[in-house]
Amino acid sequence: MAGRESESAHAASGEALTYPFRGEHQAGIVTPAQDRLHFAAFDVTTRSRAQLIALLKAWTEAADRMTRGRPAGEIGPVEGAANLPPDDTGEAIGLSPSGLTITFGFGPTLFRDAGGKDRFGLADRQPAALEPLPHFPGDNLDEMRSHGDLCVQACANDPQVAVHAIRNLARIGFGTVAVRWSQLGFGRTSTTSTSQSTPRNLFGFKDGTANVKAEETDELAEHVWVASSDDARAGWMAGGSYLVARRVNMTIEVWDRQPLGDQESFVGRTKDTGAPLSGGGELSEPDFSMPGHDGPVIPKDSHVSVVHPDHNDGVRILRRGYNFVDGTDQLGGLNAGLFFLAYLRDPRTHFIPMQLRMAKMDALMEYLKFTGSALFAVPPGAGDGEYVGQALFA
């Protein structure tokens, strides 16, 4: 792809960034969250284990290439024979790598189908943590925005680079997988490194202040990365993580008519600086015992209180969500909200209890509608010469 670096139409700081695809962990988890997302879930349409493995090998090679700013295939979008389809679709010609990361995951249905049947000889290696999430109060899920055998998260600072990655992986998978659903996110809502400032979600509040960050090595080991001792039958997940993906519509038109003070009470932080209502700055620890006019100054049903580690057995998660707007709903409102992505060591301890607590008592729930949901096991990174998830098939 000659000239990919030289003639960028989207020159901007950070676009020449590259992150290595291979390593101990997959990139795109603790990598400083890029600005844009294209996420896709796939159904596997073949019954052949060999074809599935061949796909993972091909995806690994293509991802390794694309994250370096190279074409998806060896030949490239315009260098091949005129009588053959190009092995890259070409819309990223002239764009720089833009910090692209590509992260792969395996859904519960890759291991067993709805009837419990072992699809690819993997059932005895299915992690105990990888069971479909339960129905939560407030869930109003669209099945065609939920679940999936495989997932691919593509993050980049240029959306066209992220879209190009997903599209080419789908192209490579033609005949083996079909896109089940996909989601674009235009604005990151989390901070995965202390080097980043905290962005705002579509409620207008800073989001992700208390996130686990790349620099917190001990916390990552405790809350994000799977250890080899976690699950005897799923040793292949050591160094991996579990990914919860939830499409959360916000009723933003209703939200926008709430008084500022009420919005701040629902969140438990000020809208301006993001400081907890108990005072200090954005990074100050909330004081849940400080009295207010009527109960604690940070209400018990505020979001910050409901999800705080102190009220959730000390668990923390690594959020990596994005704002989305997908046109308009049937009531003349924007179909908009948060595409919640979180990496965590075990959904049974680190997500399900917190989500149940939120559904039961979080004041924000009145302004949220959960329209998509999925859980994936994200294997560790591929080393040199390996394909992603190789240990699962070994």
Add this chain to the structure above:
Amino acid sequence: MAGRESESAHAASGEALTYPFRGEHQAGIVTPAQDRLHFAAFDVTTRSRAQLIALLKAWTEAADRMTRGRPAGEIGPVEGAANLPPDDTGEAIGLSPSGLTITFGFGPTLFRDAGGKDRFGLADRQPAALEPLPHFPGDNLDEMRSHGDLCVQACANDPQVAVHAIRNLARIGFGTVAVRWSQLGFGRTSTTSTSQSTPRNLFGFKDGTANVKAEETDELAEHVWVASSDDARAGWMAGGSYLVARRVNMTIEVWDRQPLGDQESFVGRTKDTGAPLSGGGELSEPDFSMPGHDGPVIPKDSHVSVVHPDHNDGVRILRRGYNFVDGTDQLGGLNAGLFFLAYLRDPRTHFIPMQLRMAKMDALMEYLKFTGSALFAVPPGAGDGEYVGQALFA
């Protein structure tokens, strides 16, 4: 909005750009095309002419503020009383103006309803050019992605800035208008200034090479801006333009399986440099008479031939389209394509004949599905103290 400039989470070259909202023409037409789009069409829900005028005044003031990087309202997202809803939604706090432009238009249905009834006393000023577009062969329109009484095009180099603009205008219009449809675009597909490089559409080809550009003053006067003599009953449109908005789905999975040579024949240009198949560079004029193996080297049904001014009575248009991906269609393909936006002096001479010609003979039509369509009259720019479209109501 203290600190809006200082703490940008999306620092990138070009984000500090501002374009004046007021002027002879509306901004967002010949303005160098920004990278991101949020476009919305609205239905007017009031019957009151006074309320419609009040809305246009409020929108003008809010647009003037937001394009300067200020909040939508005078008070701002966090400075107001705790017992009142903020007059700005806050998600753009900390973001720079990002070259935001906001462009307003009026649909045919603002003048007359489906039964021909004059809605706001404007019927006798409806331009003759502003009639609903005819049905074109290949149209498979979703009514809820088509038409609209009003439109707002928000373009910016940060998508969150564009989304913030549309969302706040919708908020301001609550009770007077409802969003009918909206569309995000992530990658510009056109070049409206000679200072810009040519981007690529989702076919992987450079798009917009032969666009009318800001520097071509005479061509703009001939092909884009409405002259005061164009329509005696619509003198208020002088200095304005007509906007055609068409949502064009591409069957990209099918496209990606076409040989490179076929793709180039369909487009009439090389995929690499964008040069016409008759030779030269991207900006070389195509030679439609140059012979090839089997007919002219640029096929008669190639896109570049079908839409070229030489074959369309010399007309040119100013395209300002964007790539979009809206999740997945029901067949496991990406719901993706081009959101075509074009500004032109008169749709009867500058669009309808060309679209009919395309529908009839363009080789690309096999890979296109038109899923949305709308036409708007875009009035001239508002001067100091004026509101947008004021001359229509004078």
